[in-house]
Amino acid sequence: MRSGRTVARLALTLCLTAVPIHLAPHSAAAPPTGPAPTVSGGIGMPEGYTPPAPVFGVGYELGRLIPLSDGTQLTAAVRYPTDPATGLRAPGPFPVVVNWTTYGSMNGVLTAVATSIFDLLHIDLPDNVKDVRRVLNQATGMQDSLVSRGYIEVTADVRGTGSSPGEWDPASRQDGLDGNEVVEWAARLPGSNGRVGMFGYSFPAASALFTAETSRPGTPLRAMLLHDVPADLFADVLGHGGMFSPILLTVVVPLVQYMSVVWPLYNLPLTPQVAVQALVDHLRGALFSPETPLLKVLDGWQGGTFAHKDEWWAARDFGPGLKALVDNDIATYFVNGGWDLYQDAGVHNYAQLQNLAAGRPQYGPMPATAIGDPRFQLLQGPWSHLENGAGPYARMDTDAVTIAWFDHWLKGIDNGVDAMPGTLHMIDQTARGTNTTAYPFAGARTRTYDLGPGTLSDTPAAAPPDRLPYTLFDNPCNRENFEQWTAGFVQALLNLVQVEDPCAADVRAPQSGLTYTGDPVAAPTLVAGPGTLHVFVSPSADQAALQVFLEDVAPDGGAVHITGGAQLATLRTLDEEKTWRTADGTVYSAEVRQSSADVLPVTAGQIVDLAVRIRPAYYRLEAGHRLRLRITTGNFPSSFAPPKDVPALWGSSFDLLHDAAHPSRLTISLAPATP
Known part of the structure; x- marks a missing residue:
C-alpha cells in the first residue's frame, strides 16, 4: 500500500504531456465564450454553507478482494485518510463511501492519481478546468474531496466488469444483491464506523440504486448521492415513445466489455489468480455467451425481443423497488441535468420517493401543498450528462453538496441539509435557481x-x-445529437476552453x-x-x-x-x-x-x-x-x-x-x- 502522494509521483512522467487542440476560426455567428455564471448560494445546499477544510492525506490499497456468498471474489480499490505529517493511516473511525462501478476500479485509480498531480505541484487551476476535473473524478469513482475530509472510499468492480470475475448482466437485480454484500463488507473494514454511503455517476449510480432497492432492514447503507441515474432504463435510454435511441447502448455496452478485457491486465501483479479468471470470464461472456449484452444490442437494432419493454427491460425499471429506500431509511440526493440522457429520471425518482414517503400514489403528481421529506432531494440544472455543475450555463461546486449530504447522514453533523427551504432545487439556463418542493411545480x-x-x-x-x-x-448539428444523447462529451471538452458547443448554442438551419x-x-x-x-x-x-x-x-x-x-x-x-x-x-x-x-x-x-x-x-x-x-x-x-x-x-x-x-x-x- 502507498500514500496518494507516492502513487502520484509514479505517474508524474506519464501525465506531464498534453495534446494540443487546434480550433478552426469561428464564423460571424460564433457561439458564446467566456466564464460560465455561478449559481448563487443556498441553492441545493444550506445558505452560507462551506465544507470543512480537508485535513487528511490519501492512502491507497489496491487489489483488495471482496468474497461473496456464492464464492465469487470481486476486485476493489480502497482509499483511506492518512496523517499528512507521517503518511500513516489515520485511526478513524470513519464512514465508508462505496462506488459500485462498471467502469473499472483501476480506471478510478489512474484518474485520481493523474489529477492529483495538480495538487502535488501546487497548481491552481482555472475554475472551468476545476469543473472538468471534478466531473472526471466523480464519474470514475474516486474523490479526494471525501477521503481528505475523513471518509474511507471503496471502489468495487461489478461482477463481470473491471477486474471482477463472472459474466456481466447490465443493471440487474444481481448487481443489487452483490452490492449489498459489498456494503456489508465495507461496513466491517478496519477504521470504519459501520455507516456506509454510496456514490455513483451514471451506470454506477444505477448499480447503487439497485443495491438500495434490494437492501435489508437495518442495512449499514444510510445515504446515497447519485448523479444522472435513470428511472426506467428502457424508457430513458432506448425507447422514447417507441422511437429508437440507440447511441448510448451501442457505445457503452461494447466499451464496458472491451475495457473489462483490459482492466484485469492491470491487476495481474496484484491478484494474479483472480485477474486471470476475470479475463477468461469476460472474454467468454462477451464473445461466446448467448446472454452477452452485445447480442441484446444487436437484437434491439433488428427489432427483436429487446426492442420492447418486455421481461428483460421491465426488470430494469427502478419504480417498483423504490419503496425499499423509504422503508429502510436510505437518504438519497439526486443530481440531474435538464438535458441529461435521462432527462425525465430526476423528477420521476424524486416525485415517486416523496409520494411513497407521504403515503400517496407513487406515480401521481405531487400536490402543490406537499411538504417535502428531507431524506429525498433533487438538484437539477442546465447540464448534459458529463457537465453537472459545469459550464457553459451554470457553475456549481457539486462536491460541496456531496460533502454536506454525507456529513449529515453518515457523521451526524447538523449542517442544515435536512432543514432547507424545499427539497427540490432547480436551476435554469441563466444560472437562476430556486428551492421548492412539489413536482409538478407549485407555481406552474x-x-x-x-x-x-x-x-x-x-x-x-x-x-x-x-x-x-x-x-x-x-440537421445533425443540434443539441440532442451533439450534447444530450451523446452524454455532453463535446461540451465537456469545450468547457476546457470556455466555448459553448455551436450545435447546442442555437437551432441551426436548415x-x-x-x-x-x-x-x-x-x-x-x-x-x-x-x-x-x-x-x-x-x-x-x-x-x-x-x-x-x-x-x-x-x-x-x-x-x-x-x-x-x-x-x-x-x-x-x-x-x-x-x-x-x-x-x-x-x-x-x-x-x-x-x-x-x-x-x-x-x-x-x-x-x-x-x-x-x-x-x-x-x-x-x-x-x-x-x-x-x-x-x-x-x-x-x-x-x-x-x-x-x-x-x-x-x-x-x-x-x-x-x-x-x-x-x-x-x-x-x-x-x-x-x-
Missing part, C-alpha cells in the same frame, strides 16, 4: 395552445391539414419539419415541467413517426432548443397509472406503454390520435420571446423509427389535422419567472 399552470396554420394560439383554427414527408434526418409559433410572452416566463402534444395524424403508410422539438425564438429570429419528445404511432396506448391529467381531463404528462403486447396496428389513411410526451424542462423564456413547436419524423442518429419500420416509412408522409373535429393541441406547464 398548464396552458393549452391550439395548432393552426403555422401558429400556436388560444383559439381553435379550422384549416386544411399540413403534410409532412418522412425523413430519417434533421431544419426539417412543420413549425407552429406562438405570440411573444409579455413577461419572463418559465417552461416548468412536462408537456404533451395531442395530435391527430393520417399517415400514407401503416406507420408514422413523430420527432418533436420545443424551441425558444428570440425577437431577431434566432432559436434555441428547450426540450423535445418522440412518438411511434403503433405504440400509443397510455399508461393511465403514470399519465397526468388536469381536472378537465386534458393530458399534460403522457406516458405510453412500450411492451410488445402494447403494439397497435396503423392502417394507411387511418386518423390516429397520439399523445406525444414532451420531456420536462426548467427553462427561462425572456419577455418578447416566443415558443415554437417543430414537428419532424426523425433525428438520426439520436432518435428515429426502429430500423425494421424505416423501409415502410421511406417515401411516405402523414397529414397533421387541426380542425374542429380533430383539434391538435400542445399543453405545457408555464410559471412566472423572476425579473
